Amino acid sequence: MRDVDADAPVVVAGAGPVGMTTALALHARGVPVTIVEAESEDRDRSGSRAIYVHGSTLRTLERIHPGLGMELVEEGLVWPTRRTCYHGKEVFSRTYSTPGGHGDIPHFSSIPQVRTEAYMHEALEEAGIEIHWDAAVESVESGPDGVTVETADGQTWETPYLVGADGGGSTVRKEIGASFDGDQSENSFIIADIDEVEEDPMPLERLFHYADPEVGGRNVLLVPFTGGWRLDIQCIEGDDPEELASEEQMREFTRAVMGERYADNVTWVSSYKFLQVMADTFVDDHRRVLLAGEAAHLLAPFGARGMNSGIADADEAASAIAVGYRARSDAVARDEVEMYAARREKAAEYNLNAAGQALDYLQGEDPVTVLRKEAAAALADHFEPAGEYLDDAPYGPHTPPPIVTTGNY
Ligand SMILES: Cc1cc2nc3c(=O)[nH]c(=O)nc-3n(C[C@H](O)[C@H](O)[C@H](O)COP(=O)(O)OP(=O)(O)OC[C@H]3O[C@@H](n4cnc5c(N)ncnc54)[C@H](O)[C@@H]3O)c2cc1C
Structure with missing residues (x-):
């Protein structure tokens, strides 16, 4: 590695x-930064993935770039009703009169x-942060004072810190020698986006239907977002996911769940087996490379x-680097990065476990889970908590990860 300019x-x-x-x-912490991206500037990122942005994420974005969180609030929607059906019968419904949350930032x-990405791009432009396109990271060499990074556009970068936010197939992760192990869901899931109709749109509610008879007894999740709906169908034994995700079959499913008027509005379909994996370390030996997001962990989306x-990783990585960047003591700089790893590895374990609980519940064929679901459905008419359990369980626990400290007082 050559000498790294500390600035x-x-x-x-x-x-x-x-x-x-x-x-x-x-940038918000006064640290100069640049982005290197593998793809070209005219790339197509459609086939949207995340739709549910938590209130805490909105607050983080608003804090680091004032206005950004509020843009997602203003363009996004908050569905007022959550509803659950079980084998064709409603077992839970609740409508909220306010969007919840704190101040102007709703619950989600x-x-x-x-x-979301389009607003982030605008924010980068406003902040004067450059993206270098067609510049995939090809090699990473870290040392005590910084990192040498080679990118596909022929450039060599000497930097005090590198953040690997290069997704599930992360080259940065491979280059620092981290492993990436875990499980895969047993079932496949078909996920589609459906455009909203102009006439007679469905009421804005999040619906989970256990073993919906209209779609052959498969579990169905339907979630509204601005301009459309996310339809998620869980495959059952004997299903061929590719066949289920075909244009004709999706039109059928959409017609059955949402009505004839939505049948031709399927804009994007994909079938998934979800991975539940995390890197064995989120930082390199020299504490100069930090992994964040899917480069560090892949979670089932429930x-x-x-x-x-x-996004929580991103904010904490920036916080650690901002201190390390200006630190006069190498030990302080290392400590900040180690604290990042401790906090976010613990958070990822917790999140993996939470997403895993949701996945186990959805796929669960074990007698206890099956019995619990059946008992709750039988009680739901007369005992609201039973219906609420059925409504809640497909998403796992609601709590955020625990806060990790060094143990010092
Ligand atoms: C169906 C589905 C639904 C989901 N729903 C939700 C949800 O409601 N809420 C939620 O929080 N999450 C959800 N997620 C997860 C969410 O989409 C991902 O967690 C998120 O996209 C991860 O962002 P990222 O920036 O870490 O990775 P990515 O979005 O994968 O971005 C990585 C970037 O790195 C670039 N890159 C790759 N290799 C290199 C390289 N060598 N050098 C430089 N650049 C490189 C890529 O081109 C890409 O631009 C969902 C996912 C799926 C599949």
């Missing part, structure tokens, strides 16, 4: 939501990831912890 910009690999947030969070905002927890 050189921090390099962030990846212009997904996590990389863009990392860059904004560093439902907005497609492509729109409970919406993927992008949300990636």
Whole structure:
């Protein structure tokens, strides 16, 4: 490694939501930063993924770039009703009169990831942060004072810190020698986005239907977002996911769940087996490379912890680097990065466990889970907590990860 100028910009690999947030969070803390991105500027990021943005994420974005959180609030929607059906019969419904949350920031905002990313791009432009396109990270060499990064556009970067926010296939993760192990869901899930109709739109409610008879007894999740709906169908034994995700079959499912008027509005379909994996370390040996977002962990989406927890990683990575960047003591700089790893590895374990609980529940064929669901459905008419249990359980626990400290008082 060559000599690293201590004032050189921090390099962030990846212009997904996590990389863009990392860059904004560093800029907000007065640290110069630049982004290197593998894809071209005219890339198509449609086929939106995250829609559910937690209130805490909105507050983070508002704090690091005033106005950004509120843009997602203003364009996003808050569905007022949550409803659950069981084998064709309603077992729970609750409508809220306010969007909850704190101050102007509601409990959540439902907005497609492509729109969230578009607002983040605008924020980067306003902050004067550059994205270098067609610049995939190819090699990473870290040392005690910084990192040498080579990118596909032929550039060599000497930087005090590198953040790997380069997604599930992360080159940065491989280059620092971290492993990436875990499980895969047993079932496949078909996920589709459906455009909103102009006439007679469905009421804005989040619906979970256990074993919906209209779709052959499969579990169905339907979630509204600005301009459309997310339809999620859980495959059952004997299903061929590719066949289920075909245009014709999706039209059938959409007609059955949402009505004839939505049948031709399917804009995007994909089938998934969800991975539940995390890196064995989120930092390199020299404490100069930090992994964030899907480069560090992949979670099943039930409970919406993927992008949300990636944005929390981004903010905490920036906080650690901002101290390390100006520290006069190497030990202090190392300590900050180690605290980042301790906090976010613990958070990822917690989130993996939470998403895993949701996944186990959804796929659960074990007798206890089956009995619990049946008992709750039988009681739901007369005992609201039973219906609420059925409504809540598909998303896992609601709590955020625990706060990790060094143990010092
Ligand atoms: C169906 C579905 C629904 C979901 N719903 C939700 C939800 O409601 N809420 C939620 O919080 N999360 C949700 N998620 C998860 C969310 O989409 C991801 O967690 C999020 O996109 C991760 O962001 P990221 O920036 O870490 O990675 P990515 O979005 O993958 O971005 C990585 C970036 O790095 C670039 N890159 C790759 N390799 C390199 C390289 N070598 N050098 C430089 N750049 C590189 C890529 O081109 C890309 O731009 C969902 C996911 C799915 C699949």
